[in-house]
Amino acid sequence: MIYLAIGFPPAAKSCAYRMRETANQFVSQGWDVTVVTIADESWERDFGLDHTLSERVDPRVRIVKLPLVREDLETDIRKFSEDRALRPTQWAAAYRKKGMKEFPEPIYGGWKADLEKAVERIHRERPADLTVATCVPYVNMAAALHLWETHKVPYAIDFRDGWSVDVIEGGEAFSADSPSGVWERKVLSRALSLWLVNDPIAEWYRERHPDLADRVHVVRNGYDEDSVPARTRVPDADAGLTFGHLGVVTSPPRILKAVLDGWRIARERDPLVARSRLEIRGQIGSGATREANAHMELIRQAQARGEAVSFGGPAPKAELADIFASWDVLLLMIMGGKYMTSGKVYEYAATGLPVMSAHAVEHDATTVMTGHPLWTGAFGFDEEALAAAYSSAAKLAVDASDEDRAAARAHAAQYARAAQLGPAVRRLIRQAVPAPEGDGSSGTPSTAPGTHEVEDLSV
């Protein structure tokens, strides 16, 4: 199986978990998996690297790293042309546009030819029975389609958040007859299977392409069991609680501002919150603005005002369980609406800690959290409502019994990543390589046991 997974570990991206599990699931089903991603240097510029993520990649997975980089995230000014240094905005606009001729995706469109060449070479060396392309970037799909058109290798798309649906604002991101719309239709119409992360997005695609409805499957992100603590600590109400937020901070600054304003109001009104602190962990900004953007300014301002807010930097995957174990309440801050889930909601739910929501009421995270016994509910981004939610979450933390925590973990058990991806991978394998009658095996036997081979074409 050729797995086009740009963002595969060690990229410190939230998508890396899903990719790792997908590759591991295929290997566990006896498949020989070759992952196609891009050079570590690219991720270094982006949201950084987390080598602990690679530790749990099955050693039999072969990884091909293409020398593709996002030049717009370059921070070494010595590598800039004079024109770029002088006209950064125009340069960036031209760069975004450059690859669009090949494929209608800013920045990544120009990678199409390299990806196609790479999959063709891999297929020549180890003929593939299946290609899986996961998006973003969407240009991955072009390479999967190419292998189908040239060598009839069937493919599936792990579309995650989809393309033509605007998951932040809702509605259509582009029309069906636009270049992107035409590409989407073309790729999906030949795909064996199409995976999406939640029901609203899946429903969107079933309505947009009714003839493909039976190929659309919801494959939620889920949580990794080693990321959640076996036990959580007992809150100390006298000493104050620790509220924690974990994950890439990408919401618009106004959302973070509302969350911090709500925190300040809650501290003024509720002595328990006033004794508590708020810790933010995760990546903030990329390239030149890493940890130096409007979000960071808001956090540092709150810190400077003595509001017990702190930023603890990115959280390596291997340390997640320990980090969760050091917190009493989890702050779930997410943008978007009914089409947006986010990956962290599953881990949050599975920790057994109280979860305070800071997201729209109509949100897919609400779907996941409904029924969780230690959840405050979602009230949007009104500062007053958020202030009340902090107090309510603090109270939940102090009042929660061991039974409540166990019930919370039980609620989330359905979302274990393996439980989400395992059945999906097995179903896809059955479609790709139908088992002969009477044959109990589930797929193509692996031909490459043993080594964790990395082919880094960028060095």
Place this chain on the structure above:
Amino acid sequence: MTHVLLIAGTRPQAAVLKASLEKFRAAGATVELAGLFAPDDIDPGLELTRLRSLTEAAAERGRMFEKRVAKLSAPRRVWATAERDRQVRGSGRRAHVLVALDATAVYTVWRLAQLNRRAHAVFGIAPALKAVEDRRERPLHYALRAVTRSVPTPASAARTTKRAARRVAGGALRRASSPAVLRTSVGAKSWRGAVVAPKVPDRLRAKLARRVSLSMSEGGRKAGATLVLKDAARLTADRALRADLLAEAARADLERGHDDAALRRSAYEAALTTADRWYAKGDAKKAAASLSSALTLAFPRAVHFDSLTSPLAEDPAGYLAPFRASTAFQAMTAPRGRAVPAAAPPAGRPLRLLVTTYSNANFLQAIRDRYADHPGVEIRFLEVKEDETLRPLARGAQRMMEYALGGAATLGERAEKALRPHLDWADTVFVDWCTNAAALFTLVDPGTTRIVVRLHSYEAFTLWPHLMDLDRVDDLVFVGDHLRDLVADCLPRLREPGAPALHVIANAMDLERFRQEKTGGDTRFTVGLIGAGVVAKDPRWAVEVLRRLREHDERYRLVVIGDGLDRKASAAARAYDDLLRRDLAELEPTGAVRLLGRTEDVPGALTGIGVILSSSVRESFHCGLVEGAASGALPVVRDWPFFAGKEHGARTLFPADWVVGSPGEAADRILALTATEETWRKATAEAAEHALTTWDWPVISPGFDRLLLEG
């Protein structure tokens, strides 16, 4: 110890900066900060090693310097100040890590990095911290690197010297030819002399002329600003440069609200000569640029729209003669043909009609309504300007010219791809207004689809009809005979065999809704004018009629419905509006003139109007007048001067007694027919009857059926 120099193009984010400084210090670095911010923008408690406000540094160099750098782009502004500041230069040389805190500071770091090759040069705090860490971990590596990179690159050194020399010379010229100097007659005279001095190389003369022209313009000597460019052009041997200078002179002339017709003509002739040369050399891009310049100079709005006359209307053939003689223009307008003729309307299924326009659908509603429910028609509407794919294609006139000249191949491919689904669907495409959409739809071979284009009026005075491939148009519709005559004079191809079929069909108007009872006892003394938003409506002519009426009877007054003139349109429009405002300042306070402004309820507004005027110098039809006549107001139509005396015009479009030759004749007609309530009632009843039986939509619509359904 690692020295870090932070450069900021704007005020840094205070809290992020504070937290970052702690990290730098923790990593054993000293930090200096310089940038475009006021000194008190930075918290004094930050414990920076040094701080330099470039805003303050610029102020120290004087007002002239501040004004000059203020005109530069943001990245250049930071560098222009930084490179002249001793402290920043010194810090830049000593630093181990040069850091741009924002995008506008990148250029300054890039330049400093050319001079200090040992340093890291990075964009952003996180990469800077990483560089500091790296230096701490590998001191030997960086010590060796420092030895090998201890001098600036030769290219950088050379550039610095050259730029400095140029700056000194440029500075002297700037100071000596500043607007302040050129405001004086001695200064202006001496500089005009310098521009026409003998034996000056062409490029230097052009540069000098442009500089002097700009300063003269800023110094209030607008005529001189034009003259100096014209003088320089006269003495310039290089033909392309000469054409550029003439074009700049003509444009400067128009911008000051004047039109030197001879200068403008020589400018577009020169541009056409340049276009022909590029075309002969096979450079379609440059040929198109010159053609575009020529066409823009021939069709400025100030000359044709914001003026009471038009040289094109007076003598189309003479005005366009240089274009007809140009090989590049001939090539651009040469028919590209179509593979097959348009098919007859389909039998056995409804006709698929695509109605399209670019930005103005004001005259389409009645047509769209009629065919929306028509069993023989399946209609779609396409607003090209609203279509993300088509809009950029329709906007680029110059690219269309380049394509017609054999270049810009991708435009053809993109247009083909974007339009083909529409052309495949439609049996007939009806393009309203002969502008962008008409040019775009004829850029590609329409196949068997029939293309119908309607031209109203103003388009005749633009470059668009020349960009339309007439061989790909099956039918060209006009709203009046006079417009058809004018356009045929501009486009001789329309009179040749195989030209599109020409039709005249009046605008679609629902006149019945204007038949409402007049209100008030003195309605017949109220003279109305609908629409005064463009100079061509010549509201001052209406004011003159009013003055004459009020000499006889002060009960007469003028009511103007619609927006006022757009003063931003051109200097010519502003000049006209200044005169109009002077008239209104005298008449409005006495109640003699009332400006009603824009209203959605025109039929309601017309109930108080007894006389309706068409004071325009040019019209295609003047819907407002006909609506007024239908409402029971007395129509009085100026013999539109653009067409007066020609075979067709206002006199052939309207009953002879409606049309007058002068404000005096207009006043006479009004006085005679509003003398008594009875005479006014009788005259207006006849006019309303004529309007309704001639131009109401039920009368006109069969003409559209014949055009669109019968082929």
